[in-house]
Amino acid sequence: DDNHNNNNSNRDAGAELSVWVRRGTPAGESHPLAPFARFNKPPRLVQYSESEFREHLATLQPLPIGHNLPGTAPAHSDAAAAAAAAAAVDSSLPLADAPASVSVAASKSERAASGTKGSGPGRGADRKYVFAAWSKRETDVLFELLARFDLRFHVVHDRWPDDCVPRSVDELKDRYYAVAKRVLEARAKAKSSAPLSGALQKHAAAIAANPFDVEYELQRKEQLEKQYWRSKRELRNEEELVRRARRIDASLKRASKERSRIQKPLYISPEA
Structure with missing residues (x-):
C-alpha cells in the first residue's frame, strides 16, 4: 500500500x-x-456585536438562587448592592467589570422590572446566593472557545484560561444561553437583523423554548449523585418497600372486587 x-x-x-x-x-x-x-458542518453560534453588548449585555449577570450550590457565594444585601452600583456609575466603572455586588443589584432590578420568575425547584422569593460576575473579556473568551471547539462545553472548560475566574461547566452553559437568549430577544424586538435560517434558526428556537436553568441542572446532578452512591442495603430496603406496596395494592383490589360481588345480589332495581 x-x-x-x-x-x-x-x-x-x-x-x-x-x-x-x-x-x-x-x-x-x-x-x-x-x-x-x-x-462536516460546524454548529452555528449566536454571536453579538460590540453595540449589542453595550446596550443589552453590560448588566446581564447570573441571577441569585435560593440554595448554596457549588460555585456560589453569599449575595450582598440590596442596600449594599445599590450603593456599590451607584459608586461604580460615579467612577465610570463599566458594569460588566464591576464587582459581584453591582451585578447582583443590576440583575435584581432588571428582574423586578421584567416581572419574571424562576422555574426551577427551590426558586422562591428568598434568594441568598449568586455565582461570580462575568466581565466582557470573559464573555468574549467564552464565545471564542465555543466557536473554536464547536459548542463542546466540557472541552471549553478544560481549555478555560487560568487568568479568568474559575468556572464550572454549568456556569459556562448558563452564561452562553443567557447571552444568546438576550441577544435573540433584542433582535426580535428591533427587527433590524435578517431572519435566521437553517441550523441557526433551530438553535435559536431551542434556546427560546427551553431556557437553561442552572439551579435546576445543579440540583438534578446532586440528586443523581446521591442515587448513584446509595448502598446495597438501601436498595434492598427500597425494593422491599415497593413489593409491600404492590401487595397492599393487590389486596385492596381483591377486597374491592369481593365487596362488589357480595353487594350485587342485594341490589334492588328501582323498577321492581
Whole structure:
C-alpha cells in the first residue's frame, strides 16, 4: 500500500494528513472520504456585536438562587448592592467589570422590572446566593472557545484560561444561553437583523423554548449523585418497600372486587 495526502476542506490551518490507499492509486486521485467533507458542518453560534453588548449585555449577570450550590457565594444585601452600583456609575466603572455586588443589584432590578420568575425547584422569593460576575473579556473568551471547539462545553472548560475566574461547566452553559437568549430577544424586538435560517434558526428556537436553568441542572446532578452512591442495603430496603406496596395494592383490589360481588345480589332495581 502507498501513502497519499488527504486534503480535507474542513481542516483548519492548512494541516495535511496522510492516509493508506491501495497500491497503484494515482497520486492525484482524491481519497474516498474526501467527498463526505461537505457534511462536516460546524454548529452555528449566536454571536453579538460590540453595540449589542453595550446596550443589552453590560448588566446581564447570573441571577441569585435560593440554595448554596457549588460555585456560589453569599449575595450582598440590596442596600449594599445599590450603593456599590451607584459608586461604580460615579467612577465610570463599566458594569460588566464591576464587582459581584453591582451585578447582583443590576440583575435584581432588571428582574423586578421584567416581572419574571424562576422555574426551577427551590426558586422562591428568598434568594441568598449568586455565582461570580462575568466581565466582557470573559464573555468574549467564552464565545471564542465555543466557536473554536464547536459548542463542546466540557472541552471549553478544560481549555478555560487560568487568568479568568474559575468556572464550572454549568456556569459556562448558563452564561452562553443567557447571552444568546438576550441577544435573540433584542433582535426580535428591533427587527433590524435578517431572519435566521437553517441550523441557526433551530438553535435559536431551542434556546427560546427551553431556557437553561442552572439551579435546576445543579440540583438534578446532586440528586443523581446521591442515587448513584446509595448502598446495597438501601436498595434492598427500597425494593422491599415497593413489593409491600404492590401487595397492599393487590389486596385492596381483591377486597374491592369481593365487596362488589357480595353487594350485587342485594341490589334492588328501582323498577321492581
